[in-house]
Amino acid sequence: MSETWERAIIHADMDAFYASVERLDDPSLAGLPVIVGGLGPRGVVATASYEARLHGVHSAMPMARARRLCPQAQFIQPRSSRYREISRAVFDVFMTFTPLVEGLSLDEAFLDVTASQRLFGSPRAIGQSVKDQVLRATGLTISVGVAANKFLAKLASDMDKPDGLFVMEPNRVREFLDPMPVAGMWGIGRRTAPKLKRRGILTIGQLRRAEPEVLADVLGQRSEHYRRLARGEDDREVIPRRPARSISKEITFDASIDDPSELLAELQRQAEDVSKRLRERTLLAGTVTVKLRDDTFKTVTRSRSLIAPSNSTRTVYRMARALFENWRREHRSTALRLLGLGVSGLETESLYAHDEGEAADTPSGRSIDRVADEINRRFGASGIVHAQTLRRNR
Numbered sequence: 001m002s003e004t005w006e007r008a009i010i011h012a013d014m015d016a017f018y019a020s021v022e023r024l025d026d027p028s029l030a031g032l033p034v035i036v037g038g039l040g041p042r043g044v045v046a047t048a049s050y051e052a053r054l055h056g057v058h059s060a061m062p063m064a065r066a067r068r069l070c071p072q073a074q075f076i077q078p079r080s081s082r083y084r085e086i087s088r089a090v091f092d093v094f095m096t097f098t099p100l101v102e103g104l105s106l107d108e109a110f111l112d113v114t115a116s117q118r119l120f121g122s123p124r125a126i127g128q129s130v131k132d133q134v135l136r137a138t139g140l141t142i143s144v145g146v147a148a149n150k151f152l153a154k155l156a157s158d159m160d161k162p163d164g165l166f167v168m169e170p171n172r173v174r175e176f177l178d179p180m181p182v183a184g185m186w187g188i189g190r191r192t193a194p195k196l197k198r199r200g201i202l203t204i205g206q207l208r209r210a211e212p213e214v215l216a217d218v219l220g221q222r223s224e225h226y227r228r229l230a231r232g233e234d235d236r237e238v239i240p241r242r243p244a245r246s247i248s249k250e251i252t253f254d255a256s257i258d259d260p261s262e263l264l265a266e267l268q269r270q271a272e273d274v275s276k277r278l279r280e281r282t283l284l285a286g287t288v289t290v291k292l293r294d295d296t297f298k299t300v301t302r303s304r305s306l307i308a309p310s311n312s313t314r315t316v317y318r319m320a321r322a323l324f325e326n327w328r329r330e331h332r333s334t335a336l337r338l339l340g341l342g343v344s345g346l347e348t349e350s351l352y353a354h355d356e357g358e359a360a361d362t363p364s365g366r367s368i369d370r371v372a373d374e375i376n377r378r379f380g381a382s383g384i385v386h387a388q389t390l391r392r393n394r
């Protein structure tokens with residue numbers, strides 16, 4: 001098996017990352033269920049070791065529920081600086097294979113190893129070496145998916161988790177994809193899946209073979225995009241960059257503003273910008289922050305977690321508006337010289353969305369966002385904005 005692939009992409013993702021780091025630093029946790037997350041009354045699970053997952057514990061679950069499901073677990077507050085340190089070591093390993101490393105989050109990246117084949121061998125050999133070197137550098141396991149593009153590599157890394165190595169041979173993509181359920185496929189939510197089902201489209205294979213009219217009927221202009229994915233085609237490039245820890249936008253006004261509707265219009269515009277950048281990177285945000293500076297240069301920030309991680313303009317805007325209005329109740333008619341909106345607690349959007357993730361974002365809200373993104377891509381950034389932003393522009 002020494003043939004060279006035309007394009008070779010790796011998706012690599014650490015196993016139960018925070019929990020594994022905790023276990024690395026405290027060997028007495030070996031073999032025990034470990035749950036890392038907020039330990040306060042409103043805390044949520046960041047991650048659970050695979051032992052704890054057997055009891056049904058998973059990320060984003062309220063900690064109180066995790067305690068009921070798995071009372072015998074070790075509960076640990078996250079130590080983010082330690083996770084960042086390990087993350088740097090992991091990314092240093094990635095960089096020894098290729099400079100084309102696109103960090104998605106602390107524990108996850110795409111690597112374009114097309115040109116690495118001459119130096120490091122077959123795509124499978126490279127995938128195995130990545131695993132070996134990460135283990136050597138950190139003592140931790142990582143799951144690796146190897147495929148011809150990002151879409152497939154991301155699916156592949158999940159196939160064999162934990163400590164997986166799954167190579168999706170280019171000539172076997174169809175047999176792999178065809179039986180997978182189309183429900184929940186990236187961008188196909190609760191609204192669309194039943195419509196496809198009514199037309200007999202339950203699997204990715206059925207979507208691939210569907211009549212063009214039938215598909216267009218349900219998916220509209222996006223139908224060709226989905227058909228390409230269903231064929232296993234995806235030409236998105238690996239863009240070298242470090243994972244973002246937060247995304248934000250702020251503005252300093254020429255003259256301070258106290259009119260709340262003007263300030264809200266600015267927040268709406270910032271929510272559009274920030275959530276569009278989240279969607280471009282297929283990220284979800286867990287926390288929204290607004291930043292406010294008055295004429296005396298007093299600066300405050302107000303943050304709150306979302307019920308479920310989101311990248312919807314509407315959800316991000318609503319939370320920012322609530323934070324702003326809370327602040328305003330205590331500071332009537334204070335003029336602002338600076339207003340900003342940021343999101344943090346970023347994580348990657350998986351192909352198959354959690355049910356909880358869908359609850360906060362209605363499918364219609366999501367598709368409005370996607371249509372707006374598409375139009376803006378074609379006609380430039382000023383193509384589509386929400387009505388409130390327009391009011392401010394005039």
Ligand code: TTP
Nearest residue numbers: 013014015016017018019046047059060107347
């Ligand atoms: P993931 O890679 O999604 O999860 P994981 O590494 O814990 O487990 P898996 O083996 O399935 O890859 O996320 C990486 C880390 O990001 C995770 O260890 C903790 C953090 N995280 C949160 O804080 N909140 C979340 O909702 C998720 C999904 C992750």
Ligand code: MG
Nearest residue numbers: 013014015107
């Ligand atoms: Mg992981």
